[in-house]
Amino acid sequence: MNKSNIRENKNTSWENSANKYHKIVGEDGHYYHKEVILPKALELLDIKDNSSILDLGCGQGIFARAIPKNAFYVGLDASKSLIKKAKELSLTHSTDFILQDVTKPFSLQKKDFSHCVIILALQNMQDTVSVFKNVHSHLASGGEFLIVLNHPVFRIPKQTAWGIDETNKIQYRKINKYMTPLKIPIDMSPGNSAKKDITWSFHYPISYYINKLSSNGFRIKNIEEWVSNKTSAGKHARMENKAREEFPMFMAIVASK
Numbered sequence: 001m002n003k004s005n006i007r008e009n010k011n012t013s014w015e016n017s018a019n020k021y022h023k024i025v026g027e028d029g030h031y032y033h034k035e036v037i038l039p040k041a042l043e044l045l046d047i048k049d050n051s052s053i054l055d056l057g058c059g060q061g062i063f064a065r066a067i068p069k070n071a072f073y074v075g076l077d078a079s080k081s082l083i084k085k086a087k088e089l090s091l092t093h094s095t096d097f098i099l100q101d102v103t104k105p106f107s108l109q110k111k112d113f114s115h116c117v118i119i120l121a122l123q124n125m126q127d128t129v130s131v132f133k134n135v136h137s138h139l140a141s142g143g144e145f146l147i148v149l150n151h152p153v154f155r156i157p158k159q160t161a162w163g164i165d166e167t168n169k170i171q172y173r174k175i176n177k178y179m180t181p182l183k184i185p186i187d188m189s190p191g192n193s194a195k196k197d198i199t200w201s202f203h204y205p206i207s208y209y210i211n212k213l214s215s216n217g218f219r220i221k222n223i224e225e226w227v228s229n230k231t232s233a234g235k236h237a238r239m240e241n242k243a244r245e246e247f248p249m250f251m252a253i254v255a256s257k
């Protein structure tokens with residue numbers, strides 16, 4: 001794939017936005033963690049007390065607080081402040097949080113995790129292939145790898161948006177770009193010109209993820225597309241509710257080693 005329009009960005013950690021991100025997520029997760037992502041991820045993975053979970057880009061550890069208490073868990077993230085927060089919020093002794101850029105080889109010795117997850121974080125990392133190689137090295141044979149993405153077709157930052165067709169009373173989704181890999185700056189403090197917190201979002205089409213998983217030793221087991229469970233009231237409620245059911249917000253890929 002032609003990546004010429006994506007320049008190197010070595011540090012993609014959310015360190016500068018750590019406090020802000022923690023305020024959004026809190027102890028129990030943000031709205032979509034609670035209503036969609038965590039319940040559906042847990043349903044897909046069937047994590048038990050004797051499972052061992054590796055969580056990449058774990059942030060302040062929301063997934064650690066959602067799994068069975070006795071499961072063994074290690075969270076890795078490149079933000080020192082989010083790792084510190086995750087440790088403070090940790091509920092059990094079977095969890096550990098380590099500062100680690102997950103595009104680089106892990107300091108972790110354990111090579112037989114039963115599960116690896118990467119929740120809303122892979123699209124913040126430039127080098128997807130190195131992440132997949134690292135996961136492959138640390139998963140047990142037959143182990144499962146869950147990737148939760150902002151939907152790579154319908155939710156590309158700055159390239160997708162809602163539109164309204166007044167004549168036909170339809171709310172549609174506009175997609176300006178899809179096939180081109182993109183590196184997109186996200187301003188985490190919009191409207192605050194004194195303080196610019198930029199995080200990066202990297203877009204690839206779905207075929208890229210699937211082909212890179214398969215060429216790095218994974219077998220795709222399952223793909224799910226998750227819609228929002230919100231409902232609108234007001235004058236556009238009907239078209240908004242219909243559109244919400246048609247255009248998924250998230251995509252989950254389960255691959256096995």
Ligand SMILES: C[S@@+](CC[C@H](N)C(=O)[O-])C[C@H]1O[C@@H](n2cnc3c(N)ncnc32)[C@H](O)[C@@H]1O
Pocket residue numbers: 012013014015025056057058059060061062076077078079082100101102103118119120121124125
């Ligand atoms: C949107 S947050 C998601 C955090 C968490 N998974 C959640 O659902 O709340 C993205 C996370 O990816 C982390 N991150 C970005 N690039 C990284 C890298 N190369 N290595 C490790 N973590 C990284 C950021 O520091 C941030 O915590």
